[in-house]
Amino acid sequence: MAQRNVDDPPASLGPYGPGTYHILKYSALALGLAAMMAMTVPTLRADWSPWLATCLWCCFGFFVAELALKLWQGAHTGHVMGYLLSGTGAIDILAIVPVPLALFAGVPPDTAWLFAALWVFKLAAAVPGLSMLGRIVSLEARPLASVFIIFLIILLLAGVALHLLERAAQPDRFGSLPMSLWWAVTTLSTTGYGDAVPETFFGRMVAGAVMVCGLAVFGLLTGILATGFAAEHRRREFIRNWDLVTGVPFLRNLDAPAIIELTRMLRRLDLPERSIVVRRGRPGDCMYFIAHGEVEVKVEPQPVRLGPGSFFGEFALLDGGPRSATVTTTMASTLLVLDVTDFRAFTAHHPALAQAVEMESAKRKTDVKAAPPAQP
Numbered sequence: 001m002a003q004r005n006v007d008d009p010p011a012s013l014g015p016y017g018p019g020t021y022h023i024l025k026y027s028a029l030a031l032g033l034a035a036m037m038a039m040t041v042p043t044l045r046a047d048w049s050p051w052l053a054t055c056l057w058c059c060f061g062f063f064v065a066e067l068a069l070k071l072w073q074g075a076h077t078g079h080v081m082g083y084l085l086s087g088t089g090a091i092d093i094l095a096i097v098p099v100p101l102a103l104f105a106g107v108p109p110d111t112a113w114l115f116a117a118l119w120v121f122k123l124a125a126a127v128p129g130l131s132m133l134g135r136i137v138s139l140e141a142r143p144l145a146s147v148f149i150i151f152l153i154i155l156l157l158a159g160v161a162l163h164l165l166e167r168a169a170q171p172d173r174f175g176s177l178p179m180s181l182w183w184a185v186t187t188l189s190t191t192g193y194g195d196a197v198p199e200t201f202f203g204r205m206v207a208g209a210v211m212v213c214g215l216a217v218f219g220l221l222t223g224i225l226a227t228g229f230a231a232e233h234r235r236r237e238f239i240r241n242w243d244l245v246t247g248v249p250f251l252r253n254l255d256a257p258a259i260i261e262l263t264r265m266l267r268r269l270d271l272p273e274r275s276i277v278v279r280r281g282r283p284g285d286c287m288y289f290i291a292h293g294e295v296e297v298k299v300e301p302q303p304v305r306l307g308p309g310s311f312f313g314e315f316a317l318l319d320g321g322p323r324s325a326t327v328t329t330t331m332a333s334t335l336l337v338l339d340v341t342d343f344r345a346f347t348a349h350h351p352a353l354a355q356a357v358e359m360e361s362a363k364r365k366t367d368v369k370a371a372p373p374a375q376p
């Protein structure tokens with residue numbers, strides 16, 4: 001059975017496709033959260049309380065129906081436990097249990113409905129970047145932990161130093177270590193509320209150093225996360241490209257190290273139907289492998305169609321001349337682009353590929369010469 005995405009709609013929606021389901025779901029979410037916020041504004045609550053409550057109950061009903069449909073669907077496919085134990089299952093249950101529980105326990109409605117804030121987790125299930133963030137945090141756990149420990153060390157030392165230097169001058173702000181630590185947290189996190197400010201000369205010197213340390217710590221944190229995101233993105237791209245490269249028969253015969261090298265060099269290009277990929281007469285600095293789809297090469301007397309596994313754009317790389325023909329996609333296509341510098345570097349290590357490309361190129365040129373001239 002095909003694997004279902006976490007944010008897939010219940011299959012039992014029938015003719016109401018995923019588009020309608022997502023519109024309904026996110027509308028209910030936005031409406032519910034807006035009503036929950038309005039409930040906390042005394043003037044709005046006084047005037048609109050019944051309407052806001054109706055709105056909240058409608059959204060709640062929608063989420064209950066969604067859970068029921070998913071459970072019903074799980075019962076049919078035998079995946080009820082899998083769904084309930086998944087992140088999406090937990091989020092769906094968390095969306096409907098706390099509010100009635102709180103109301104049942106006698107919590108006033110305007111407080112009980114604050115649990116509707118948990119509905120916002122439904123957004124998390126729909127954002128693939130969050131799972132990526134989770135993976136990055138687990139992969140970069142060691143450097144992140146190191147930065148966190150550096151943060152704690154500076155925090156404690158700064159708190160103690162300011163307590164020592166300022167307690168006499170400002171006992172109400174730095175009289176105890178927890179008070180000084182509060183100042184250290186706001187300064188080190190570069191928030192600086194300004195509610196506690198050192199007055200002594202040495203206190204200010206330490207404060208300056210703590211501010212610089214705060215910038216350094218957050219710079220480190222940003223650097224680790226940004227590098228992690230870039231590495232994870234490259235890794236995902238690599239896996240996607242690997243599948244495409246090994247799907248091209250022309251490249252499949254290469255050995256594993258060569259495929260790895262080529263996969264790193266190739267860039268994926270997704271194009272809609274009737275896109276011009278190369279234009280006759282223009283200079284060419286890359287060649288293309290067709291992973292999916294089809295292109296048409298406008299040559300005389302008959303245009304030539306190239307399908308998955310073929311390549312084009314090699315003439316310009318081999319002879320350094322302009323593009324010999326215009327190439328257009330005939331359907332939505334996925335191409336793999338190899339830049340001229342990468343082509344040269346790769347063929348220097350793997351002359352067999354260069355020979356194969358040259359042979360095909362020579363055959364194409366002969367075909368064009370051998371073809372009878374076009375009819376007027």
Ligand code: CMP
Pocket residue numbers: 278284297299304311312313314315316317322323324325326327364365367368
């Ligand atoms: P290039 O000249 O760089 O750009 C246009 C491309 O069309 C060309 O490289 C070839 O890859 C391709 N091409 C030209 N003629 C033919 C042909 N007869 N058959 C298939 N492909 C061709």
